Amino acid sequence: MFSLCLSLCLCLIVAVYIWLRQHFRYWLVRGLPQIPPTLIAGNVFDLLRYRCCFGEQFQSLYDHPAASGHDFVGIHVLHNHALLLRDPALIKRVLVSDFSAFASRFERTDAGGDAMGSLNLFFAQYEVWTEIHQIFSPLFSHGKAKQMYPLLQQVGNKLEEHMAALSFDQKTQSVIVEVKELSALFTTDVIASLAFGIEANSLANPQAEFRRMCIEVNEPRFKRVLHLFTIFFMPQWVELISAHLYSPEYEKFMRSSIEYVIEERTRNGAQRNDLIDIFIALKRETAGSSNESVVQKRDFFVAQAAFLLLAGFDTSSSTITFALYELAKQPEIQRRLRAELLEALTKGNGSVDYDTINALPYLRMIVDEVLRLYPPTSFLDRRCTAELGYEIDHQSGYRIPQGTPVYISVLGLHRDERYWPNPLEFDPERFSAENRKVHTPMSYLPFGAGPRSCIGTLLGLLEVKTGLVHILKNFRVETCSLTAPEMKFEAKAFVLAPDGGTYLRFVKDKLFLWK
Incomplete structure (x- = not known):
């Protein structure tokens, strides 16, 4: 009996091994270039082991010798067959020219069980x-940004x-x-003011609840x-494990905060030119409407504010940190x-206005x-949504399948x-008026490009x-004895963020000086 069980186990192991070998030859079988994968993890083994962050993982694939000279290369993100685009002209086709064939991102939240995660601009599928x-694009215009600048x-x-109090x-x-x-602390207070219409007081009290929630939402606990990982790399399983973008504590905090602020603002009629004013106006416009609008869905307003806090404070704070680090050096x-x-x-007599x-x-x-x-958003992704697939290579005529x-x-x-000559050198002259004219189109994508680029770029x-x-x-x-000689990135962070502390001397x- 033992021998039979052992034989069956060995046969199963061999069968799985053969299947995996064949599975990870997907692109080679189709005559396309491919970066050699590892079994099970594909091409993201270092990411799974926290050896690097998301951005570094995809950069290592971009720079891989097997990808050299190719406009695109086949990769495997866990078990998913995927393509990594390397040619700016091809990237323009996918993000801009042929947007309708790549109208959604690959990652997906559970629309039925995670309304707060699925009803924001980043994760929403194309129809939503x-x-x-359409609702929010006019609200992130220059005019609105100018109103929010005070x-x-x-x-x-x-x-x-x-x-000054340090x-x-x-x-x-x-x-x-x-x-x-x-x-x-600064960016947390900014987002709290713009999106929630409240004073978070993180600068005055770093232990304040709002700041604590910002830390909590990025805490890399196992369940989170x-x-x-399921949302980004195995979206077909989000319903199976009831994947949520946020923790229950963060969701509870967001609901109570937004509901309270909207109720108070509606009651007292105050105007601040922030997103809460926009939410209230939208609620009034759709109240009593027989048309089914996304605005009327449960958690719609909470979803916008929750994601703005998640996406806004971390990306901006990292950018300010990187800027001060390079200026000190x-x-x-x-x-x-x-x-x-x-x-x-x-x-300006001591101040700088919006236009200046x-x-x-x-x-x-x-x-x-x-x-x-x-770049805070160090990688982008899209999912082929064309029913008949998409011809990625005109010469071979190969069409990548839908999905x-x-x-x-x-x-x-x-x-x-x-x-970018000498790409690791920090050189602002690359963006002088003269040098901007010679940039290769689509080689600079800090906010993405096309219809699904970052709507909050101006802000x-x-x-x-x-x-x-x-x-x-x-x-x-200035730099000091605690300043790291080279910037390293936090492996567990989704956006590009400094690893550990970034210490500088402020003189x-x-x-x-006021006269």
Whole structure:
């Protein structure tokens, strides 16, 4: 009996092994280039072992010798057959020209069991996404951003107050600050003000509930990691394991916060030019309507605010951190930026208005270069939605089947020396007016491209610029003994984020003194 069981087990192991070998030869069998996978994990083994973050994993595939010289290459993300796009012209076809054939992302939440996770612009499938996008795209225009700018300035002033209260060395008039946490406190307060219409007071009290929720939502606990991996890499299983984008605690906090703020704002009639005002207007417009609108779905408004907090505070705080890190390492670039800020502050009598902050050329060049070297969204994905598939290669005529995911390594593109000479060097001159003219189209994608690009680009850039202005108007940043010589990325983070603490020395050096 034992011998029979052993023989059956061995046969099963051999059968599984043969199946896996054949499964992972998918692209080779079809005559397409393929990066050699490992059994079971495919081409994301390092990611599963926390050896690298999402962005680094896809960059390593982008740079793999097997991919060299090819516009696209076959990969395997766990058991999924996928393509990694490497040619800007092909990327443009997928994201822009032939958008209708790639109208949804590959990742998916449980529309029935996770309303808060499925009713936001990022995860919504095409039909739902179309309606949400039509509602919100006008609300992230220049006009709306300009209306929200005073709220940003208020938080910027609180950032200055927070930094002024730090324990400075009296002799050197300096203090060493962990910049990642400082930036996170600032961006948490910004998103709380813009999306929730409340003062989170994270800068005044880092242990405040709002800041605690921001930390909690990114906490890499086993259950959360399992749910996120299912959502991104095994979406067909989300219903099976009841995968949720957020934890029950975060969902409860979001519902109670948004419902309370909307009720209070409706009762007192206050206006703040924030997203809560927009939510209330939408509720009034659709109240009593017989048409079934996505706005009337349970958790619709909560879903927008919850994802804006998740996506907004972390990406912007990381960008501010990376910017200050590079400015500290390159004093001459920092000196030139602060000279530009001094001129603007002098003209504005100590403040920088909306039109001015968006017109500062060197500030824009620096932020754009930070986003090139450290793109928060370090990879993009789409799913082929065309019923008859999509002809990915005109020469061979090969059509990728409907449902096939395609990936784009933004980090790989941004650090490809074919498009960016000396790609690891921080050089804002790449984005001078003259040099912008010679950029290869679609080689710079910090916010994606096409209809499903980031809708909050204007607001995100404004948030980063505001944070930098309110810091650099009062301080010069320098490296210190605790500053890492090279930036490393946090392996467990979804967006590109610094690993561990990012310590810099802040030296008091006010640019503008009131007369």
